[in-house]
Amino acid sequence: MKQATRKKIVQALGFLALRAALFLVLAVLFLFLYDIGRKGAGAISWEFLSKAPRRGMTEGGIFPAIFGTFLVTVITAVLAVPLGMSAAIYLNEYARQTRLTRLIRLSIRNLSGVPSIVYGLFGVILFVNVMGFGTSVLSAGLTLGLMTLPWTITASEEALKTIPNSYREGALALGATKWQTIRTNVLPYAVPGMLTGTVLGLARAAGETAPILFTGAAFYLPFLPKSLGDQFMALPYHLYIMATQHHAILQVRPLAYGTALVLIVLVLGLNMTAVVVRYRLRRKQR
Amino acid sequence: MKKIALIALATLTLLAGLLLGAKMVQIKGSDTMVNLVQILAEEYMGKNPATPIAVLGGGSGTGITGLINQTCDIASTSRDWKPKEIDQAWDKGVTPRNFVVAVDGLSIIVNEKNPVEQLTIAQVGAMYRGEIKSWKAVSDFQKPVSLYGRQSNSGTYVFMQEFVLGNKNYSTDMKEMNGNAQIIEGVLQDEGAVGYVGVGYLFDETGHVRKGLKVVKISKEPGGTGYVPTDKAAVDSGDYPIARPLYMSTNGKPKGVAAEFLQWIVGPEGQAVVGREGFFTVGEGKYKAANDKNFK
Amino acid sequence: MRHKKWSDFKESAIRAFFFTCGILAVLVLIGVFLTLLATAIPAFREIKVGEFLLSTRWDPTSPEKAEYGLLAMIVSTLMVTAGALVLAVPIGIGVAAYLSDVAHWRAREILKPVVEILAGIPSVVVGFLGIVLFGPAIAKVFHIGNGLNALNGSLLLAIMALPTIISISEDSLNAVPRAYSEASLALGASRWQTLVRVKLPAGLSGIIAAVMLGMGRAIGETMTVLMVTGNARSFPHGLFDAVRTMTANIAIELGEVPYYTTHYYALFAIGLVLFVMTFAVNLVADVVLQKYQEREQ
Numbered sequence: 001m002k003q004a005t006r007k008k009i010v011q012a013l014g015f016l017a018l019r020a021a022l023f024l025v026l027a028v029l030f031l032f033l034y035d036i037g038r039k040g041a042g043a044i045s046w047e048f049l050s051k052a053p054r055r056g057m058t059e060g061g062i063f064p065a066i067f068g069t070f071l072v073t074v075i076t077a078v079l080a081v082p083l084g085m086s087a088a089i090y091l092n093e094y095a096r097q098t099r100l101t102r103l104i105r106l107s108i109r110n111l112s113g114v115p116s117i118v119y120g121l122f123g124v125i126l127f128v129n130v131m132g133f134g135t136s137v138l139s140a141g142l143t144l145g146l147m148t149l150p151w152t153i154t155a156s157e158e159a160l161k162t163i164p165n166s167y168r169e170g171a172l173a174l175g176a177t178k179w180q181t182i183r184t185n186v187l188p189y190a191v192p193g194m195l196t197g198t199v200l201g202l203a204r205a206a207g208e209t210a211p212i213l214f215t216g217a218a219f220y221l222p223f224l225p226k227s228l229g230d231q232f233m234a235l236p237y238h239l240y241i242m243a244t245q246h247h248a249i250l251q252v253r254p255l256a257y258g259t260a261l262v263l264i265v266l267v268l269g270l271n272m273t274a275v276v277v278r279y280r281l282r283r284k285q286r
Numbered sequence: 287m288k289k290i291a292l293i294a295l296a297t298l299t300l301l302a303g304l305l306l307g308a309k310m311v312q313i314k315g316s317d318t319m320v321n322l323v324q325i326l327a328e329e330y331m332g333k334n335p336a337t338p339i340a341v342l343g344g345g346s347g348t349g350i351t352g353l354i355n356q357t358c359d360i361a362s363t364s365r366d367w368k369p370k371e372i373d374q375a376w377d378k379g380v381t382p383r384n385f386v387v388a389v390d391g392l393s394i395i396v397n398e399k400n401p402v403e404q405l406t407i408a409q410v411g412a413m414y415r416g417e418i419k420s421w422k423a424v425s426d427f428q429k430p431v432s433l434y435g436r437q438s439n440s441g442t443y444v445f446m447q448e449f450v451l452g453n454k455n456y457s458t459d460m461k462e463m464n465g466n467a468q469i470i471e472g473v474l475q476d477e478g479a480v481g482y483v484g485v486g487y488l489f490d491e492t493g494h495v496r497k498g499l500k501v502v503k504i505s506k507e508p509g510g511t512g513y514v515p516t517d518k519a520a521v522d523s524g525d526y527p528i529a530r531p532l533y534m535s536t537n538g539k540p541k542g543v544a545a546e547f548l549q550w551i552v553g554p555e556g557q558a559v560v561g562r563e564g565f566f567t568v569g570e571g572k573y574k575a576a577n578d579k580n581f582k
Numbered sequence: 583m584r585h586k587k588w589s590d591f592k593e594s595a596i597r598a599f600f601f602t603c604g605i606l607a608v609l610v611l612i613g614v615f616l617t618l619l620a621t622a623i624p625a626f627r628e629i630k631v632g633e634f635l636l637s638t639r640w641d642p643t644s645p646e647k648a649e650y651g652l653l654a655m656i657v658s659t660l661m662v663t664a665g666a667l668v669l670a671v672p673i674g675i676g677v678a679a680y681l682s683d684v685a686h687w688r689a690r691e692i693l694k695p696v697v698e699i700l701a702g703i704p705s706v707v708v709g710f711l712g713i714v715l716f717g718p719a720i721a722k723v724f725h726i727g728n729g730l731n732a733l734n735g736s737l738l739l740a741i742m743a744l745p746t747i748i749s750i751s752e753d754s755l756n757a758v759p760r761a762y763s764e765a766s767l768a769l770g771a772s773r774w775q776t777l778v779r780v781k782l783p784a785g786l787s788g789i790i791a792a793v794m795l796g797m798g799r800a801i802g803e804t805m806t807v808l809m810v811t812g813n814a815r816s817f818p819h820g821l822f823d824a825v826r827t828m829t830a831n832i833a834i835e836l837g838e839v840p841y842y843t844t845h846y847y848a849l850f851a852i853g854l855v856l857f858v859m860t861f862a863v864n865l866v867a868d869v870v871l872q873k874y875q876e877r878e879q
Contacts, residue, residue, distance in 0.1 A: 251491065
């Protein structure tokens with residue numbers, strides 16, 4: 001009896017420790033969201049979301065930053081999404097599974113772990129300097145696109161891998177060509193998963209600061225970027241400036257909170273959409 | 287097939303967009319001046335709506351680099367150009383011309399709990415070089431000296447290094463903040479802190495020195511008279527030893543909107559804004575004469 | 583006949599298109615590495631490699647003597663990362679174990695996305711919260727003047743590494759064959775004993791991979807550490823010192839450096855060091871994960 005009781009006590013304590021760990025993580029998450037939600041909500045108003053900053057950015061709104069983030073994310077998507085999905089289709093459907101392809105796949109997956117500032121360095125030398133785009137939405141978007149590319153390739157590949165080979169074999173057995181097989185038996189089932197992973201990658205790109213620091217983000221612009229060669233304001237950079245470099249950081253702290261709130265809502269909104277889509281898909285496929 | 291067309295279309299749009307880019311006057315540089323320049327730009331654009339001016343910060347070093355690399359039209363700096371930088375500019379075909387737009391009294395600040403009232407410029411230098419590590423050396427305050435400063439891209443950092451540290455290395459324990467405001471935040475919270483900021487940052491919205499900060503009087507010699515940077519007469523006469531002109535530089539003779547903007551800044555309206563933001567005006571003396579010459 | 587030839591041609595064209603995309607992606611990504619390498623090498627015309635890696639003074643703009651010693655920053659990066667892992671590993675494995683073994687499946691369906699939300703918070707927001715929440719709290723709790731130090735950085739990096747560690751550890755615990763746990767329970771072990779003595783050891787390589795991926799994340803983080811570690815260039819002596827990581831240094835100095843100078847190349851050299859470190863860590867983790875998955879199949 002004694003040993004059994006001891007086992008029970010140890011288990012109870014053990015599971016309690018695990019629960020404590022979970023509680024700690026949830027507590028931190030809720031602390032973050034609550035703090036930003038409460039202190040940021042005060043700054044949110046129609047003016048905040050639709051107007052430009054005024055009076056040395058101590059008043060007014062952050063619309064140019066919202067617009068800039070949106071614009072640069074679109075450019076990121078144009079580069080990373082089609083190229084990433086197509087590359088994944090090649091690697092998973094067409095390429096022979098040799099050691100070389102495995103090595104390539106491994107390398108691509110690990111490139112998504114490379115620090116974002118290193119992509120920023122690359123963006124400066126290639127897009128800003130060598131290709132001459134200067135500091136602009138284009139340079140920043142291309143830099144973010146490159147950073148997101150390994151992610152979209154990997155996520156698309158994962159989605160393609162979940163399609164059982166029997167789907168492909170069935171079509172081929174009926175005489176379909178390779179492309180027909182992919183188009184009718186693989187893509188329709190994989191594309192939703194590919195898109196989910198891609199949207200998650202774009203959400204991450206929208207929230208990144210380091211790659212755009214030196215490739216095009218600006219502190220204060222009186223007008224929206226009218227062309228791809230212009231600089232732009234962006235939400236993550238705006239938050240960074242408001243929190244550290246602004247001339248009256250204590251005074252504008254509420255505005256910084258507001259910016260953080262808008263950024264979080266945007267990024268988490270994209271994340272949630274992707275997660276919900278994936279959840280619905282999984283249920284449908286069962 | 288659809289994807290190819292999409293990509294092609296997108297690329298064409300990109301190229302078209304690039305070619306039709308709109309041009310703004312770009313000002314990059316000093317964090318000390320960024321608030322001032324931003325407000326100047328806002329007011330100027332209020333009176334002249336068709337002239338877009340973009341103000342980017344980054345530190346004096348960033349502005350100078352920007353002018354050298356021709357990625358900006360005007361560089362705002364809180365220090366002189368280094369000879370190396372002027373050489374680099376000339377190598378790239380850029381001829382910088384400096385205009386004094388305001389005068390700053392670099393202010394040494396401590397936490398209000400710190401009993402120290404006055405320091406010599408040599409003592410400040412010794413602290414920032416890491417030679418004086420405790421406030422005990424200059425007072426009865428028992429705390430270690432907690433250094434706050436800027437990063438190497440800051441004109442204020444370089445100016446301090448040249449004029450207060452005697453061109454020697456900073457202590458590596460100095461916390462290098464991203465801007466003046468972060469230094470102030472740090473000094474407000476940290477009892478043993480010492481920091482350096484532009485005089486325009488001392489004041490809050492009501493025009494008084496921010497509560498919680500103490501501005502240290504600086505004297506040239508031990509036992510000499512100490513002056514505060516908020517004393518315009520002391521700054522103008524040179525009694526306050528760490529005063530400096532604040533510049534805006536262009537590549538060669540300024541043209542177009544940049545020229546008009548600069549003329550406006552050194553004129554009565556612009557200088558009124560300068561005074562309102564807590565800095566000192568250019569005055570009628572040698573700075574004005576140099577400016578007039580450079581406009582030609 | 584003709585229809586087949588056109589159809590064949592279309593097939594080949596499509597295959598060629600996808601091949602081009604694949605090759606393009608790979609070339610682009612190789613190009614990143616090569617460009618970094620090419621821009622970093624000129625730095626070593628003026629800086630000795632030994633000095634770069636072993637000297638502790640980084641002062642490229644010094645009026646006395648320009649110095650390019652990276653060691654203080656390498657140590658700072660590793661110190662902040664180690665601090666983060668000390669927190670994130672036990673907590674992360676604990677949460678993973680909870681999710682895989684203790685939680686009701688309905689709870690898991692909710693908790694997994696919730697943990698993913700933590701992963702989705704942008705690094706600049708985490709840094710912001712480090713400045714406004716953790717900084718003052720650390721200053722108050724430990725009676726120091728300023729909360730911007732290595733400890734703050736470690737706390738935040740732990741938070742950022744947790745979702746990775748949790749998610750991959752949980753996957754690897756779930757992948758342990760049911761047979762192992764059932765055998766253990768059949769022999770009379772409690773669920774806790776099964777978890778600790780059977781499942782965790784069985785899933786160990788996956789957990790190690792998770793930790794390494796979390797470590798890679800922490801090493802490569804830029805904005806968070808830039809905002810909260812105080813950015814002092816000194817060699818760190820403890821968690822309460824202000825430190826500067828390699829990533830933060832690039833972010834600080836890249837804006838002001840004139841292009842194509844030694845200082846510029848030196849920043850790329852730091853980027854190269856970071857690239858190699860994170861790529862190596864991720865690669866090892868990935869290989870471990872692959873081997874582990876193969877074995878379980």
